[in-house]
Amino acid sequence: MKTRVLALMFLLGFVIEYPINSQECNGRTYTIKGAYNLVEFIEMLKEKTDCKIAYKESDVKKEKKISVDYKNALLGVILKNVLKKYGLTFIQQGDRIIIKKEYIHSEGGIRGSVKNKLSLTPLEYANVILLDANNNQIDGTSTDSCGIFKFPNLKVGRYLIKTSMLGYTSVLSDYSIVSSAKTSNLELFLEESSENLDEVTIIASTPRNYPQNVMSLTGGRVLSIEETNRFAGNFDDPTRLASSFTGIASGSVNSNAMEIRGNSPQFAQWRMEGIETPNLSHYADMSGLGGGILTGLSLQTMANSDFYYGAYPAEYSNSLSGIFDMKMRNGNTTDFAHSVQLGIWGLDLSSEGPISKKNGSSYLFNYRYSYSGLADKISGSDEGLNYQDLAFKINLPTKKMGTFTFWGIGLLDKIIQRPEDDPKQWETSIERQEQKANFQKGVIGMAHILSWNDNTYLRSNVGITLFRNQS
Structure with a gap:
């Protein structure tokens, strides 16, 4: 009996001691x-x-x-x-x-709006899902009464937004880049779809790179800003991404001219916010017809735009080659954001923010000055390339009169080439001459969008273009 008691006490001591x-x-x-x-x-x-x-x-x-x-x-x-x-x-x-x-929260995030694709009216209570780069769901929310959604304090990286709503076709956005201190703004459009519970309907999904124009059936695709950022040698030029598409041939790194389906680059058409414009490239047609060194459209201001290299909708004309239908994005409607960049191409200043948070109005501004121009200012020389460009967009929504948009873009290009001082070095007549050239071009426009009902909206555009060449 005594042996059993000692064994039991030993077992109890082991059980009690182990959790301690x-x-x-x-x-x-x-x-x-x-x-x-x-x-x-x-x-x-x-x-x-x-x-x-x-x-x-x-x-x-x-x-x-x-x-x-x-x-x-x-x-x-x-x-x-x-x-x-x-x-x-x-x-x-x-x-x-x-x-x-340690997980570090950032001030960056994603903010956007969901609208009806046909009438451009906001869609409230639409389901919005946040996905990472591997299509894994991270978070979800729904739009408010103004069609707005927000995912604040996200980690730096690339994200996808999937939007769905009863009676509409689901949409998966292109990749959005979240930085440590800047909120990305998106506009997503849902197209109405019909469902019949008595039968099965198979509907093909729309690819992310499909043109945004509802009248486009084939022959085009989206110039994505995120995809342009990842394209090697983009030089802050969204149009250079098109050189990687099938049927497009690019001459050299020094020019953004492109042969589209064998057609001359000079027959390509440029549009900005629906207005036909001159070629919006610096030193356009100087090194080759239809091209320039780089575009005046900075990635800081551009939205996803359409590029057509085949059959295109009937609204486009005066083109025997491709069509660049470029668009500017709206500025941030809730927070101010400013950036300064300095690189091999020069100085880039941008600013955006709300004009009235209550009305949802905003502004967007970007200015660039060439590195060679800055170097000339410091050295006191005036020989070589000197270019600059300015772009802006002001978005003013109203309660009953629709949305008014004012935008503009201007380019100033200058080049001076002095003659060779030593006559013994002359090999061509160009080396004996002084060459000067000034290029000035710009576009200012106004757009008005008025939604009549859930299926109809009216868009009106008016613009003035300027092109001057002195040499």
């Missing part, structure tokens, strides 16, 4: 003092606490040493404070600790 030891990492306090790098610190904790600690070697920096001085402190407090200095955090389950990178 498993919580040893949580309940005990520790005194730690010294200078360690992170690997030394983790190995020291393993010896002191008998905890199992796992981490990814690429997340742990061995070079940086920190001073540690804790007296009778809990393990969780020590780990939290030390790992925070390395941008890390941890998860603890019993005596197991996993160290990982």
Whole structure:
């Protein structure tokens, strides 16, 4: 009997002691003092606490040493404070600790509106799903009474937006890029669809790169801003993306001229917000007809636009080659955003923000000045290329009179080539002459959109174009 009692007490002691030891990492306090790098610190904790600690070697920096001085402190407090200095955090389950990178929230996000594709009226209570680059669902929401949705504080990266609503065809947006401090703005359009519960209807989905013009059936595709950013050698030029399409041939890196289905680049047509314009490229037709060095349309202001290289809708005319139907995006209606960029092509200044948050009006502005022009200002020289461009868009929605839009774009190009001073170096007549050329072109326009009902809207455009060449 006595032997049985001793065996029972031994088993009870083992059962009671085991959970106490498993919580040893949580309940005990520790005194730690010294200078360690992170690997030394983790190995020291393993010896002191008998905890199992796992981490990814690429997340742990061995070079940086920190001073540690804790007296009778809990393990969780020590780990939290030390790992925070390395941008890390941890998860603890019993005596197991996993160290990982700390999730950092950003101020960037995605904001947009959902509208009826035919009438351009806002759609309220539409389902909006946020997907990552691998089509995994991250979050979801619905539009408000004005058709607006928002996903704030997203991690930096690429995202997709899937929008659906009863009675409408679902739409999957192109990739949107979220930066650390800037909100991306989207406009999504849903097309009405009919459903009959008594039979099965198969409807083909619309590809993301399909033209935005509802009258287009074939022969075109979207020039996506996100896709342009990823295209090698884009030079901040959305039209250069078209050179990668089937049936398009590009001459050289120095010109954005393109032969479309074997047709001359000079027969391509340019449009901005529905208005036919001159070729909106710097030094157009100088190095070759129909092309220029780079476009005056910055990626800071452009929206997804249509490019036609085959059959195109009847509304387009005066073109024997391709058609660039370019559009500007609206500015941010809730927050101000400003950016300054300096690169090999020059200085880029942009600004956008709300004019009236209550009415949803906004402005968008972008100015670029060439690097060669800046260099000339510093050196005092005036020889070489000197170009600049300015683009703006003002969007003014009203309650009863529709939406008014004012926009404009202007380009100034200048080139001076001095003669060769040494007559012995002359090989052609050009080297004996001084050449000067000034190119000026611009477009100013106004658009008005008025929705009559759920299926009809009226769009009116008026514009003035300017083109001047002095040489």
